[in-house]
Amino acid sequence: MGLAFACVADSLRHSLVFHTETEMSLNQKILRLRDVVGTTGLSxxxxxxxxxxxxxxxxVKLGLAAxxxxxxxIEAWIQSRPTVGAV
Known part of the structure; x- marks a missing residue:
């Protein structure tokens, strides 16, 4: 019983950290390759x-092969690109 409780407590601790990080970046989305290509115009x-x-x-790794x-x-990278004609 003690080992099971320790595993649950550890899982909850990880979950709380994840939710805190998620709340800090509510407007952040994960873009898949097709979305990155569409957003940046790159192949x-x-x-x-x-x-x-x-x-x-x-x-960022999303799964075994994703x-x-x-x-x-990606938005920051786009903003960092020089404007056409800029020196």
Missing amino acids: KSSVYRLLSMQLFPAP VGWRSNE
Whole structure:
């Protein structure tokens, strides 16, 4: 019984931390690759090329084979791009 209680308590502690982080970023969404391509105008290969050069926000792991990007990081990356004609 004590071990089961410890596991439940640990699970609740993790859940509370997750909810606190979630509340801090209520407006943040996770974008899948197709959404990142649509938002940035980049091709899939360009996204992965920039990732390999560490010039694009890193994705977050969503599952065993799924990744996504934080929308606020993609928006910040877009804002950091130079304007056409800017020196």
